[in-house]
Amino acid sequence: MTEDTKKSAFQFHGNWVDFAKIALVNLLLTIITLGFYRFWATTREREYLWSQTQFIDERFEWVGTGKELFIGFIIIAFLFLIPFSLLYFFATIINPLAAGIVYIIGLLFVFYFVGLAKYRMLRYRLSRTYWHGIRGGSDDKGFRFGLTYMIKTTLGFLPLGLANPWATCELWNERWEKLSFGPNDFQSHASYNSVFGTYLLSYIFFPFTWVYQARLRRTLIDGLRLEKLEFAFTASTFDWIGLIIVDVLIVLGTLGIGLIFIPYRHWQFYINHLEAYGEVNLDALTQSQTAKEKHGEGLLDAFDVGAI
């Protein structure tokens, strides 16, 4: 890595040997607990990654716990997965039509929960992230966002998928505008205008999908503001391709063990390409008054929507 002449507001200080010590023990503990340790494993990894990430003069602090993630998972398992599986099983016994109906209702539920979970994941992470003793959060529980998500995602796909960039930007903006850090609300003005051309090209020539994906991420983050701070994301298409190729080589070269480094590599990638401009007034940055939910991103975990 080369030092830029002008230092970025975000600095990553981690090293992969330290991360490996955490990740390998996590892997072993997860295996011998039949997967149950993974909630605590995730927490340990986040504690490390957050603590190695500096913003201006101070590192972040992750205060989420494995127990919270575990409770989130249990809630989803008992409220949704297990009852639905039982219902589906007995429906298949009665007749295929009943099973089909249960299946479709289940899919609609999943659709709703994916939207809800995408919002809840952000809210949970912000409410567990401290910087200078101040955290983020939101009082919006996101139940309405789950509905908006269903509607806008569907609208985005209807005209041959053409409105997809519009739906993605709208939903991103909506999610962030519900969130705050300290006393300040996030503002998000990502516009599909700047990515729509590339999106059309990806219909004609498939590799433009990658260009679109890279642009989309830049557009989304470039549109974010927090009080006097503006954010930017600098990863180009080639940066992304490089990241993915090395990911694949690492995973193949280590016969899969390298998978445990992927969270580290991607976090590092995001932080190295994340920029912030503007100023922070420490006196005016007071504690968030938002409610803290008691459980973690169990929804997202259960539906495996994948993290950024």
Added chain:
Amino acid sequence: MANDIVDPFFSVSHFDGKTAVRRKVEIQTIGQNFFLLENERRHGPYTFDYMHFVSKTKDNISYGYEDIDGWRLTLSGPIPEGLKPLLPATRTYGSWIDKLGLGKASVAFIAVSAAVLVVGMTAPQWLAPIIPQSVENSLGDTLVGDFGGRFCNTPDGKAALAKLTNSLDGNPDDLQVEVVNIDMLNAVALPGGKIFLFEGLIQQAESVDEVAGVLGHEIGHVRERHVMQGLLRQLGLSLVLGGLNENVGGVLNSALSNSYGRDAEREADSHSIRVMSEANISPIGTKGFFEKLADMTNEDNDISEMTSYMSSHPLSTERAAAFQKSFDANKDYKPALSSAEWGAIKSMCKNDPDVKSGFGFDLFDE
């Protein structure tokens, strides 16, 4: 009292959780309580008991305080000896593991996981007998109903079938044995004591003894409650695998195919051998049936239902040998039914004007 000899590399910074301003402070301890001294200001009093561990890095340890959101005390450098016993314990792997130590905790996890796996895998065996017969019966009725009108029925045929069943089981009222008008060399046991002998099996049988052996085997599945075990295993699998099986008919199909596992098949075979011996029916016919199965799979046959029967049942030659071994040359075997009765079963489907035929039944449609 107040900080005795403090290492010059030791420093304390503090966030009060109200604003983001960082404060350089010194800790003034008074017994279990302390103040934080910042230039002219004094924060506190606080109590060590209300502090909790938040995070640590190579150089720093951070603590939080009871109900004050964002309150942080971050210690850098070597912590003074006098302060150490007052501070709360740190956390590494999670509080349970930290208490036990990584090694001991790992051993405990392995033991618990092994126990969970054993209980989980044997659950169908010990759960099945707990489920009341009435539940199993109504499940069976919902499942199959009248099997789309494919049960063959003539008074003579039914009487002969009942006689055969009576000779093989002391409690035939629990059982519902039917000949099903589907040309398939197979027989199945379903929930609620339902046993279906398919027409293909009846027509290809060289003697009634052969059918008796297969019926004895299926009765074995019922009496050992393999059917419910199979259903429970399937249910458990669909739960573990998330239950969202794409194939709507698939769950039932595999539950109903006689894939009860090799141990269950052996149990059903020994049940069959035992009841046949008690009924004075020769096992040689059944032995012939399995030899026939073995021959047919050796040739490259195009009878697909054959292979499906084979794949779930122990090797046919092995099974044939088991039936052969149970043959007692000194015993006075009698045919399972008279030839008139056997004829009535064989012609039951032909002589039933109402019976529907063939596949096309919902349950077996994929």
